Amino acid sequence: MTEVRRGPGQVGASPTGAGKGGRGERRMVEPDRPRSYYGRSVIKEPVWSWEIPTYFFVGGLSGGSAVLALLADVSGRPEVARRAWPVSLASAAVSPALLISDLGRPERFYNMLRVAKATSPMSTGTWILTGLSGSNVVATANSLFGWFPRLGPFSKLSAALLGPLLSTYTAVLIADTAVPVWHEARRELPFVFAASSAASAGAAAALLSPRSQAGLGRRLAILGAAGETAASRLMERRLGTLAAPYRTGTAGRLSKLATGMTIAGAGILAVAGRRRPAGRVGGSLLVLAGAATERWSIFKAGFQSARDPQQTVGPQRERLANS
Amino acid sequence: MQLTLHRSAAPYPPERQRPRVGFFTDTSICIGCKACEVACKEWNNVPADDCGFSGDSYDNTLALGADTWRHVAFIEQRRPLGLREEPGTSLVQEAAAGQLGADGELPVHEDAGFRWLMSSDVCKHCTEAACLEVCPTGSLFRTEFGTVVVQEDVCNGCGYCIPACPFGVIDQRKDDGRAWKCTLCYDRLRDDMEPACAQACPTKSIQFGELEELRARAERRVEQLRGAGEPGAQLYGADPQNGVGGTGAFFLLLDEPETYGLPPDPVDTTRDLTEIWQTAALAGAMLVAGSVLALIGSRR
Ligand code: SF4
Ligand code: SF4
Numbered sequence: 001m002t003e004v005r006r007g008p009g010q011v012g013a014s015p016t017g018a019g020k021g022g023r024g025e026r027r028m029v030e031p032d033r034p035r036s037y038y039g040r041s042v043i044k045e046p047v048w049s050w051e052i053p054t055y056f057f058v059g060g061l062s063g064g065s066a067v068l069a070l071l072a073d074v075s076g077r078p079e080v081a082r083r084a085w086p087v088s089l090a091s092a093a094v095s096p097a098l099l100i101s102d103l104g105r106p107e108r109f110y111n112m113l114r115v116a117k118a119t120s121p122m123s124t125g126t127w128i129l130t131g132l133s134g135s136n137v138v139a140t141a142n143s144l145f146g147w148f149p150r151l152g153p154f155s156k157l158s159a160a161l162l163g164p165l166l167s168t169y170t171a172v173l174i175a176d177t178a179v180p181v182w183h184e185a186r187r188e189l190p191f192v193f194a195a196s197s198a199a200s201a202g203a204a205a206a207l208l209s210p211r212s213q214a215g216l217g218r219r220l221a222i223l224g225a226a227g228e229t230a231a232s233r234l235m236e237r238r239l240g241t242l243a244a245p246y247r248t249g250t251a252g253r254l255s256k257l258a259t260g261m262t263i264a265g266a267g268i269l270a271v272a273g274r275r276r277p278a279g280r281v282g283g284s285l286l287v288l289a290g291a292a293t294e295r296w297s298i299f300k301a302g303f304q305s306a307r308d309p310q311q312t313v314g315p316q317r318e319r320l321a322n323s
Numbered sequence: 324m325q326l327t328l329h330r331s332a333a334p335y336p337p338e339r340q341r342p343r344v345g346f347f348t349d350t351s352i353c354i355g356c357k358a359c360e361v362a363c364k365e366w367n368n369v370p371a372d373d374c375g376f377s378g379d380s381y382d383n384t385l386a387l388g389a390d391t392w393r394h395v396a397f398i399e400q401r402r403p404l405g406l407r408e409e410p411g412t413s414l415v416q417e418a419a420a421g422q423l424g425a426d427g428e429l430p431v432h433e434d435a436g437f438r439w440l441m442s443s444d445v446c447k448h449c450t451e452a453a454c455l456e457v458c459p460t461g462s463l464f465r466t467e468f469g470t471v472v473v474q475e476d477v478c479n480g481c482g483y484c485i486p487a488c489p490f491g492v493i494d495q496r497k498d499d500g501r502a503w504k505c506t507l508c509y510d511r512l513r514d515d516m517e518p519a520c521a522q523a524c525p526t527k528s529i530q531f532g533e534l535e536e537l538r539a540r541a542e543r544r545v546e547q548l549r550g551a552g553e554p555g556a557q558l559y560g561a562d563p564q565n566g567v568g569g570t571g572a573f574f575l576l577l578d579e580p581e582t583y584g585l586p587p588d589p590v591d592t593t594r595d596l597t598e599i600w601q602t603a604a605l606a607g608a609m610l611v612a613g614s615v616l617a618l619i620g621s622r623r
């Protein structure tokens with residue numbers, strides 16, 4: 001992002017208020033350029049740190065794996081199920097640690113569990129994660145050791161139903177903020193997250209399953225990777241000028257890297273994933289890394305978007321002009 | 324289905340509900356003395372912010388934040404002298420100014436005029452407050468006065484309220500981890516006192532009172548200013564039809580909101596939450612469908 005130090009808006013003959021640096025879209029009519037207060041952001045940047053994008057990835061992996069595990073169970077792929085359930089459980093289990101460590105007051109995390117609030121996706125998400133973790137303990141014990149013969153199937157079903165929600169609610173959470181690049185992508189973000197979760201779950205299963213049953217995970221990884229790439233492209237296209245963070249700075253670099261790894265991983269899985277173990281392992285790892293990087297890129301884009309006053313003011317001005 | 328929880332500014336039973344109060348900040352008479360900033364810090368025991376010298380006019384606190392609950396903005400603007408704006412009334416003045424210019428004493432040109440805008444910003448105490456709606460602990464709550472307050476003994480520093488606020492008001496205090504903002508002096512309200520900033524303001528630029536009454540007063544004031552030849556005078560936030568259902572603290576501005584660092588059309592994003600969840604449900608269904616598709620295509 002070109003940093004241009006701007007004076008506050010000026011009235012009169014020459015609106016010199018807010019020249020946006022040369023990049024970006026050029027507007028046709030000069031006076032429509034949004035102004036700002038000394039180039040300072042209008043909204044606040046988030047205060048979240050590395051734990052949050054890590055959780056986006058890990059939570060997605062957990063949710064996607066729960067769905068995959070149930071399908072593996074019902075389609076008679078015990079070797080896949082015996083891996084996907086523990087993957088889902090383990091990633092659900094590290095999630096609270098990540099979330100609590102990001103809190104400003106970690107010792108008060110339980111205040112989240114005293115409230116259930118429909119207007120707060122974070123509250124809803126806390127309960128989705130709690131429900132999925134609980135179901136998953138039973139499901140995994142059932143899958144690995146045959147414990148809970150009666151409760152097992154129910155728990156598996158409940159985990160597989162909560163899984164897609166765990167994968168997508170994090171998109172709801174960030175879309176429900178004033179950060180333009182997140183809120184204005186509210187129609188696409190859940191699809192990016194869902195596809196990315198499918199890719200992660202598939203890749204993890206392909207990585208861990210014996211060759212004879214690795215086909216399911218491999219296919220899901222390829223399908224998910226394709227969906228992830230398509231959905232994020234669509235998101236950027238629909239964002240128009242607001243997609244600028246995905247082209248510049250850290251988010252821009254991460255976005256390119258994510259796309260590259262995801263496409264390369266899926267390609268390797270498609271071409272060499274069936275026959276060669278090296279292809280399967282390498283392709284799966286790339287898809288996993290691509291999915292994690294994609295979440296990082298989206299996370300970072302939010303900061304860049306919040307920092308830029310034009311991202312906030314521009315669309316609002318357009319809305320006012322069109323209303 | 325719409326999510327209607329916490330959407331009212333008057334959620335209490337009648338015997339506990341008090342009239343909704345707020346601020347009308349009339350920036351046209353602000354003199355930039357920062358008495359409000361100081362009074363707020365003193366009364367609420369707000370820590371010092373590490374402000375140095377910014378060079379941005381007289382503004383060194385720069386923005387609202389965890390440790391700045393009133394923020395006075397200073398905007399310097401070049402302005403035409405106005406000689407050409409009112410033809411007929413100022414021919415003599417124009418000639419005189421032209422003569423001064425010709426004498427070389429005073430360079431007079433179209434941009435020679437100057438005006439200074441000052442405005443004391445504060446939390447808007449929105450009718451539909453995004454910060455309050457997204458808070459997962461219930462730490463942010465609606466008081467009986469219709470204001471929005473953080474309960475610091477409940478806040479666990481999750482940080483969700485911070486990017487949710489469309490005005491960039493609330494922020495995290497780094498060494499403390501929790502979120503802080505203006506309380507509209509909740510403690511003083513309960514003792515029937517006006518907030519510290521309003522009491523300290525020497526020009527009555529900050530006016531405290533019942534919201535209905537303030538809105539009526541502000542309408543009159545804006546008409547008066549427009550009549551007096553201030554076409555840029557406008558109310559900001561007072562309209563209950565705006566994207567946050569009207570704000571409890573609203574402003575009379577002399578220029579566009581973004582000039583003061585305010586969003587021109589802020590929206591409580593929770594308004595879109597139902598739609599976002601529907602999208603997420605659809606995306607979740609696609610995840611399941613994709614997994615089934617992968618299953619169908621694969622051999623055992
Ligand atoms: S201005 Fe921001 S912090 Fe204040 S009530 Fe509205 S949303 Fe909350
Ligand atoms: S940081 Fe505190 S006040 Fe803000 S949303 Fe989280 S718990 Fe609520």
